[in-house]
Amino acid sequence: MSNALWVLVETRDAVPTDAALALIAEAGRTGTPVEAVLVAAEPGTVAERAGAAGASTVHHVPADGRDPELVAAALAALVAEDAPVAVLAPANTVGAEALGRLAAILDTGVITEVTAVQVADGVVTGTKSGYGGTRLVHCQVNGGLPLLTVRTGGLPAPAEDGPAATVTAHPAPERPARTTLVEFLPTAGDAAALEDARIVVSGGRAMGGPEGFDVLRELATALGPTAAVASSRPPADSGWVPVELEVGISGKKVAPDLYLACGISGASQHLAGMSGSRTVVAINKDPQAPIFTVADFGVVGDLFELVPAITAAVRARS
Numbered sequence: 001m002s003n004a005l006w007v008l009v010e011t012r013d014a015v016p017t018d019a020a021l022a023l024i025a026e027a028g029r030t031g032t033p034v035e036a037v038l039v040a041a042e043p044g045t046v047a048e049r050a051g052a053a054g055a056s057t058v059h060h061v062p063a064d065g066r067d068p069e070l071v072a073a074a075l076a077a078l079v080a081e082d083a084p085v086a087v088l089a090p091a092n093t094v095g096a097e098a099l100g101r102l103a104a105i106l107d108t109g110v111i112t113e114v115t116a117v118q119v120a121d122g123v124v125t126g127t128k129s130g131y132g133g134t135r136l137v138h139c140q141v142n143g144g145l146p147l148l149t150v151r152t153g154g155l156p157a158p159a160e161d162g163p164a165a166t167v168t169a170h171p172a173p174e175r176p177a178r179t180t181l182v183e184f185l186p187t188a189g190d191a192a193a194l195e196d197a198r199i200v201v202s203g204g205r206a207m208g209g210p211e212g213f214d215v216l217r218e219l220a221t222a223l224g225p226t227a228a229v230a231s232s233r234p235p236a237d238s239g240w241v242p243v244e245l246e247v248g249i250s251g252k253k254v255a256p257d258l259y260l261a262c263g264i265s266g267a268s269q270h271l272a273g274m275s276g277s278r279t280v281v282a283i284n285k286d287p288q289a290p291i292f293t294v295a296d297f298g299v300v301g302d303l304f305e306l307v308p309a310i311t312a313a314v315r316a317r318s
């Protein structure tokens with residue numbers, strides 16, 4: 001059995017995502033050796049970047065890493081050769097589905113949406129929010145190989161000062177027959193940015209329509225490329241923004257450094273998607289709005305006056 005934590009590394013245009021590199025560094029903070037698993041046509045720059053972030057080895061499987069069924073099959077074949085201490089993946093669409101499938105293949109448990117990982121005496125524990133975002137809980141897998149999806153938005157960027165990792169080549173998995181990925185459709189640009197964003201500017205029903213989100217996009221643009229726009233459920237349900245921008249129990253789970261909730265009341269279903277955020281700032285006209293109970297900083301006022309003023313202040317500083 002390998003004594004390492006395995007981290008599933010995703011790439012965009014053959015470059016590892018910031019989320020994957022941050023997850024390698026988070027795994028390294030447990031004091032356990034870290035190895036990366038890359039499912040992609042070519043290793044690209046992953047050996048250098050993953051090594052610099054703290055991985056000693058990159059297990060390279062030449063297959064389409066955007067297909068969760070292939071990723072699960074690749075991981076299952078690797079685990080059969082050399083089982084790790086645990087497998088970690090970013091808590092995004094591919095990571096969640098791939099580890100869910102892997103759990104079914106290996107008959108083990110998967111802990112989803114964790115915000116921190118600990119390893120003590122070989123036992124892996126994931127910290128996650130529970131009970132609608134009102135509590136933090138520690139979870140462990142009983143018996144089988146622990147699988148964990150990790151929210152990466154709030155993880156610090158790695159130092160990237162380590163040596164390049166060794167690349168170990170593995171054969172492509174046999175294609176599982178249950179599904180065929182026919183075509184990748186483009187997602188909204190906003191949606192692609194949300195999962196890795198360190199700042200999330202989120203709007204609720206108070207935005208009033210699609211054009212209401214313009215003030216949030218202007219603020220996100222002023223804050224720079226690490227900022228992205230999100231929404232509560234009503235704007236997504238009403239078609240004001242793409243459904244991929246919805247945050248909550250039935251939407252995306254985000255854990256950025258800063259979550260700015262604008263005109264969002266703070267329903268438990270929404271809190272479940274953003275309670276892992278490091279700092280929450282809320283703007284709401286109603287001083288009794290429940291969002292203020294979870295906010296680190298609250299501003300009672302009209303978002304259509306306050307948000308443009310914040311944007312102007314950010315632009316003035318930069």
Ligand SMILES: Cc1cc2nc3c(=O)[nH]c(=O)nc-3n(C[C@H](O)[C@H](O)[C@H](O)COP(=O)(O)OP(=O)(O)OC[C@H]3O[C@@H](n4cnc5c(N)ncnc54)[C@H](O)[C@@H]3O)c2cc1C
Pocket residue numbers: 203204205206231232233234235246247248249250251262263264265266267268269270273283284285286289301302303304
């Ligand atoms: C099964 C289920 C799943 C759900 N899943 C989700 C989910 O994943 N995500 C989610 O978000 N919701 C989800 N919901 C819906 C959830 O219960 C709430 O209805 C929803 O979150 C409310 O959205 P909101 O805060 O934008 O709107 P509202 O609750 O209507 O709040 C709007 C807020 O804006 C404030 N406001 C109005 N005008 C202004 C202004 N000009 N300036 C500043 N503040 C202003 C108001 O004071 C109010 O607090 C789910 C519900 C169910 C039943």
